[in-house]
Amino acid sequence: xxxxxxxxxxxxxxxxxxxxxxxxxxxxxxxxxxxxxxxxxxxxxxxxxxxxxxxxxxxxxxxxxxxxxxxxxxxxxxxxxxxxxxxxxxxxxxxxxxxxxxxxxxxxxxxxxxxxxxxxxxxxxxxxxxxxxxxxxxxxxxxxxxxxxxxxxxxxxxxxxxxxxxxxxxxxxxxxxxxxxxxxxxxxxxxxxxxxxxxxxxxxxxxxxxxxxxxxxxxxxxxxxxxxxxxxxxxxxxxxxxxxxxxxxxxxxxxxxxxxxxxxxxx
Numbered sequence: 001x002x003x004x005x006x007x008x009x010x011x012x013x014x015x016x017x018x019x020x021x022x023x024x025x026x027x028x029x030x031x032x033x034x035x036x037x038x039x040x041x042x043x044x045x046x047x048x049x050x051x052x053x054x055x056x057x058x059x060x061x062x063x064x065x066x067x068x069x070x071x072x073x074x075x076x077x078x079x080x081x082x083x084x085x086x087x088x089x090x091x092x093x094x095x096x097x098x099x100x101x102x103x104x105x106x107x108x109x110x111x112x113x114x115x116x117x118x119x120x121x122x123x124x125x126x127x128x129x130x131x132x133x134x135x136x137x138x139x140x141x142x143x144x145x146x147x148x149x150x151x152x153x154x155x156x157x158x159x160x161x162x163x164x165x166x167x168x169x170x171x172x173x174x175x176x177x178x179x180x181x182x183x184x185x186x187x188x189x190x191x192x193x194x195x196x197x198x199x200x201x202x203x204x205x206x207x208x209x210x211x212x213x214x215x216x217x218x219x220x221x222x223x224x225x226x227x228x229x230x231x232x233x234x235x236x237x238x239x240x241x242x243x244x245x246x247x248x249x250x251x252x253x254x255x256x257x258x259x260x261x262x263x264x265x266x267x
Contacts, residue, residue, distance in 0.1 A: 002031075002074060002076075003027065003028060003031055003071070004028060005071055005072075006060060006061075007024065007028070007060065010059075010060055010061060012059045012061075012216075013060060013157075016056070016059065019048060019052060020045065020052070020055075020056050020059070022048075023046045023048055023052060023053065023056055024056060026045065026046045027072075029043075029074050029194070029240075030045075031075075031076060032076065032213030033045070033232050034069060034072045035069065035072050035073040035076055037069075039053050039054065039065040040067065041140070050065075053065060054145045055130040055197040060181060073113040075200065081096065086220070087227070089218040089220065089231075090215065090231070090233065092218055093215075093216045093217060093218050093231060093233050093234045094098040094216075094233060094237065097162065097215045097219065097233075097234035097237045097238065098215045098217035098237065099121065100214050100216070101213075101237075101238065101241055104213065106242075106245065107209045108210070108214070108257070109195045109211050109213060109242070110242070110245055110246065112167040112193050112195060112210070112211075112247065113139075113144070113167060113169075113195070113242070113246060114246065114249065115165075116144075116150070116165065116167040117145070117163070117165045117166055118145050118146075118147060118162075118165075118167075119136075119139055119144055119145065119146045119147070119166070119167055119169060120146075120147050120149055120158070120162065120166060120167070120168045120169065121136050121146060121147065121148045121149065121168075121169050121171070121172060122148075122149040122152075122155050122168065122169070122170050122171070123170075123171040123172070124170070124171070124172040124173065124177040124205075125172075125173060125177075126179075127232050128171040128172060128173065128232065128235065129148075129150075129171075131171055131232060131235050131236050131239055132148055132171045133148060134236075134239065135169075135171070135239040135242075135243070136148045138239070138243040139217070139243070139246075140242075142243070142250060143245055144246075152179055152180060152183065155180075155183055156183050156186075159183065159186050162190060162192045163190070163191075163192065164186070164190070164192060164193070166189060166192060166193075167192070167193050167194070167195060168192055168193070168194045168196065169194070169195045169196075170194060170195070170196045170197070170198075170205055170209070171197045171198075171201050171235060171239075172199075172203070172205055172206075173197065173198070173200075173230055173232070173235075174198070174200050174203050174218060175196060175198040175200050175201070175202070175203025175204065175205040175206040175207075176200075176204060177201075177203070177205065180205060181204065184205060184208045185208075187208075188208060193210040194208070194209045194210050194213075195210065195211055195212070195213065196207060196209035196212045196213070196236060197213045197214075197238050197239070197243075198212060198214060198215070199214065199215055199216065199217040199235075200214075200229075201214050213238050213242070215235050215237065215238045216234045217230045217231055217232065217234050218230075218231065219233070234253065
């Protein structure tokens with residue numbers, strides 16, 4: 001996000017005084033100068049006061065001029081993401097995820113899901129929880145008993161009810177979310193199988209899982225202190241594909257078609 005994007009998405013920017021609008025126009029047209037100037041120098045350049053500059057930066061959501069200047073400087077240094085880049089990254093995430101699914105033998109995770117008495121779902125983040133919620137709905141529509149665990153507290157408190165006849169599906173991005181180490185260990189000790197759907201297979205959650213289904217997630221660089229944005233389109237592709245495979249297998253069961261080993265190629 002750059003200064004122009006910030007202004008366009010900040011409600012307070014629509015209620016500026018005429019003086020503040022004049023200052024803001026100067027800042028937008030001279031970002032490189034802003035990145036190197038003191039608040040006093042900018043006040044002189046805009047024929048205003050330092051108090052006016054600081055007040056404007058606070059209306060834009062910053063604590064003061066220093067934070068505003070750092071934001072502008074960082075946004076100028078950050079690589080610009082174009083529409084072409086975004087489309088290319090989306091295409092890469094989709095195709096790379098489908099290629100991984102095509103190359104994988106999904107017999108084990110599909111068998112675990114088909115035979116489980118209860119399918120427990122746990123997601124390590126908000127966006128992952130949305131995917132898990134849709135996945136749970138899809139499973140229940142296929143008459144599979146699915147339980148969505150809302151937090152690590154409920155996850156740990158529910159361990160006593162889980163058995164080797166169940167399966168736990170963990171939806172994650174990095175597979176390194178802190179706080180689940182003891183839970184993962186207890187699942188292994190109880191013999192409860194786990195399926196990890198993850199963008200990285202080198203995290204401790206994936207390493208401890210019975211099996212993993214990987215997806216692609218390309219980071220989009222931003223100046224946000226929280227770091228790059230990570231799309232979960234690949235995660236949603238995996239859950240959708242798994243549901244489609246389960247539907248197909250149920251149909252084969254209904255038609256009396258035997259499948260001693262679940263096959264995995266995409267068609």
